[in-house]
Amino acid sequence: MASIRKRSWETRKGETKEAWVVDYFDQHGKRHLKTFTRKKDAEAWSIEARHEVKQGTHTAASESVTVRKAGELWFETCEESRLERSTLHQYRTHLDYHIYERLADTKLSDLNTQTVREFETWLHKNGRSDALVRKALSSLGSILADAQDRGLVSRNVVRERRRRKRNGDRQHEKILAGKHFPTQEEARLILAAASGRWRPLIIAAIFTGMRASELRGLTWDDVDFDASVIHVRQRASLYNELGAPKSKAGRRSIPMGSYLANTLREWKLVCPRRNVKKDADGNVTDPGQLFLVFPNGAGNVENHSNVYRRGFAATQIEAGVSVSKVDDDGAPILDDDGQPVMEAKYGIHAFRHYAISTWIDLGYPHKRIQDIAGHATLSMTMDTYGHLFPNPEADADLAHRAETRLIG
Known part of the structure; x- marks a missing residue:
């Protein structure tokens, strides 16, 4: 049971104050009081509290923690x-x-x-x-x-x-080519501009849809040239620490085409090794071991910011896939020569969107896309990329076949 009563009192300054008090017992039979400035609030809270007490889940304010x-x-x-x-x-x-x-x-x-x-x-x-x-x-x-x-x-x-x-009816902005991830033409320009040790990394990102942390943690043992598959079994954190993928779905195998495979074979010949040893004259006494596919110069995990700034961002700017940098007021930032300062149009994750959108265009089954993208559920895939799947012609054909099946 709960009751609501009005309480009035006079302050030391002679002012009259009023409040509404909810007097009730919790599910353990303990009495509690809760005060409100408005009767409307007291009534609303009382209804909710009675329901919680009935369910045995109520926690009184006096017993609650901050x-x-x-x-x-x-x-x-x-x-x-x-x-x-x-x-x-x-x-x-x-x-x-x-x-x-x-x-x-x-x-x-x-x-x-x-x-x-x-x-x-x-x-x-x-x-x-x-x-x-x-x-x-x-x-x-x-x-x-x-x-x-x-x-x-x-x-x-x-x-x-x-x-x-x-x-509810709240609409989320749909990811679109040219806005949230590269168009096919932009991807071609980026591929053409990619060079040095960043080229194989960018090619891998475009064709596998791997996350940045997964690319940074990829080892040569997980690149199966014979089966044309890349296995994702670990990732590198922002602190360059290697560990398991964040979810069970993150462990997966991604098909590898001949272009990517050949690129990685060539890169493997010059890929930095770890634990390389040299003598006092700088001569190599121990060539070390191949470990990570995309390491830093010492063969260890590459810093995430370097991957973006020196690799993905620099390549996009070189390719002309860039936008003018603006200040807080939206005005273009100019260099010392009065020319606009350019910045990369896309982040690293945009290349993952590009890969998945390509699989959709090629007609990969929904479930297969979920698996190779490493999404925990099919709904996650569809919520993000569902608008890229529809095929009006195929939908119309299915509708016609449904009619024919019933009415001939």
């Missing part, structure tokens, strides 16, 4: 799970510089869809990018999921809100 406390418990869980150092660093940043800055002292029981929406708005207004806002909200949802497992909160309002938005 977002900061729950965040630290969640982070401890992440550390115990031995997540990659780069992932832990990212989560720590989300906590200290985004979530705690706004919600640190907020009780979990006080979080609702409105406070989550206000938090999202605050992030946007304070200069966070769309991508960062999504990641911060995802981390907040993970905090609440961990708190649910610990019995500290009854609901995960972040994920509830996400499901409602996903089921």
Whole structure:
């Protein structure tokens, strides 16, 4: 049972104050009071609280922990799970510089869809990018999921809100050739401009759709020239540490065409080796071992920023696949000679989009694309690339055959 009563009192200054108090018992028979400034809010909260008590999931505000406390418990869980150092660093940043800055002292029981929406708005207004806002909200949802497992909160309002938005009519921007990934002509220009040690890497990215971390962690043992297959069995983190793919679906085998195979065979002859030893005069005494397919000059994992800046970005600019760099006001940035400063049009991940869109154009089955792309589910593939599949002529033919089958 729960009751709502009005409470009035007079301050030391003689001012009359009013509030609405919800008086209720939780599922354990313990009495609680919660105060609101408006009767409307008290009534809405009371309805929700009665439902939670009936379900046995209610957590009173007096017994609830703060977002900061729950965040630290969640982070401890992440550390115990031995997540990659780069992932832990990212989560720590989300906590200290985004979530705690706004919600640190907020009780979990006080979080609702409105406070989550206000938090999202605050992030946007304070200069966070769309991508960062999504990641911060995802981390907040993970905090609440961990708190649910610990019995500290009854609901995960972040994920509830996400499901409602996903089921609504909100439209996501569809990835398009020429905007989000290279067109076929741009890909040709990039291939023609690729040179040196970056050429085989860029060719591999275009034709395999491998992620940057997977390319940086690829070993020669996983390149099977006889079977014309590249096996993805590990990846390199932002800290250049080698480890398993992030998901089970990440382990996969990707078909390799003759052009890519020949390119890799040639590259293997000059590919840097690790543990090369030299004497005092600089003569090689131990040639070392071939290990990584796309290493740095010492045969070790290449830094991600170098791969982009010196490889993918520089090659795009050389190929003319570039755009004018602009300042915060959208005005072109000029060099000392008054010429616009150019920057690469696409990031590394755009080459993955290009590869997958090519498989779609060639008529690869949906499930096969999911497998070689390393997507965890077919819905992930279709949500991102589904709009590239439709074939109006084939759809019309199927409709005609369906009619003929029934009515002749």
